[in-house]
Amino acid sequence: MENKIPAYLVKPVADQKDLSETKGPRLAFLDKTILNSARAAKAIYVQAENSTVQSVIQKINPHIKLISLIYFLFIISIANRIEAQAVITAFIFSLYVLAKLKVFEVYKRTFLLAFIFGFVIVLPASLNLVTPGRIILNIMTFNKPSHFLIYTIPQNIGFTDDGFKVVLLIFLRILNSVSFGMLIVFTTSFPLFVKSFKILGVPDTFLMIITLAYKYIFILSRTIEETYFAFKSRLLGNIKNEKIREVISGRIFFIFKKSMRFYENTYNAMVSRAYQGKIILHSQKKLSYHDFVALFIIVVSGICIIYFL
């Protein structure tokens, strides 16, 4: 049968390369942005979902939770013995179980942060260059100690027992601080938690700004995700970095304009509800017997950790 396809469709164009052979655009920066925005939206969603789980911890009044957070983080920061930090770790873990949170999910992130900031960054501090002490693992030996500018390099360089103790203490302190912070935040509705800052004397205006920003962030993260997916789907072949920077600057400007529109709309909505420039946040539900018991347990636990360990 005769081929009826027009010749110009069959004939390859001389200067046109096969697209499958061309290098794809470098999209790592696009993926990173999509990942960042998706992560932000997911974190807000997970926080909101966890705060609605029905358990003993979620029922505690946000005021009590805020006081407990400040008090216990202070205890964690002044507990200078490894044993005390280990007891705190076990105590916080038991609170996670009580809160019926997805322990593995939350601890995965907590351990990652503690590993990076409490181990990877701090590990060099266990060398005798930073923390003197008995060397338990020798790494390098020189003929004699030497001096370089303001630094002294000893004859033997190695990890010390005191250095390992310092690393372990900092690792546990970071793990405990992050996990306790997450426990409180994940078991409380964020707007209610922010409102509870009132008891610390934070002005209502500032609290309202935080609450609004939190909502805008969620909406704008979704917008970025969608616009980037659309942008990525239209990319074909190589694009110069200069052009990409131009396009992304445009995306940032678009987000800025969109934020401005949100702000205008929000302001108009507030004015239509009789807003005259003053913000008064209504107080939350009254404290119950359950709340006082929770506060008592936290206060007594903190005192015991500091005095007995």
Add this chain to the structure above:
Amino acid sequence: MHIPDGYLSPQTYIPLFGVFVAAATVAVKKVKNEVSARNIPYLGMAAAFSFIIMMFNLPIPGGTSGHAVGSAVIAIIFGPWAAMLAVSVAIIIQALIFGDGGITAIGANCFNMAVFMPFTAYYIFRLFNNKTSKKSRISFSSFISGYLSLVLAAILTATEFGIQPLIASSADGKALYCPYDLKIAVPAMAVEHMLLFGIVEGIITAIIVNYFLKTEPSSIYALRERSKNE
């Protein structure tokens, strides 16, 4: 740049929190005067934008990509007082919801990135811009304000780290918080920010300011204020 929990002693994070609260109180009053009743939704938007701007990864000349801390660009676009509130709200949300930066270190992080950095960036921008409307001069001023403000903020952060072994160690001299003293913390933070992160911050600040300049120069606070003063 975000200091995690456990690196700073209470002797450091409590005073820095106090300084931040005092600065934020002044900023609320200043911004209220500038944008009147609209200040709350305006600052909410600015805070969200300063949070969002950190999400954008840009390809940097040399084959890598990076994102900005954003304090410099926010200070140039919104002004230093609004930037102080916007960036501090972003830092508070980051610490509470995302675990980026410690809760005990909120005051220190806000002081470094929301108080010190925007003001440094804004005044460096004005100093180098020197009442000119030339695009190349504005780009250069933006770059230098992003670069220098980040490097100086990094040195400030390193100083806060570096004093920990001096002010908060155990009786036998062991570190209880950040174990690196000034002679380790300051060079380490200064060098990496001078050679890498500062340049990334500078380039991104210049790229964003350039785009705003080309599209809607009236939305740039630093240029608006300059023309008001002329």
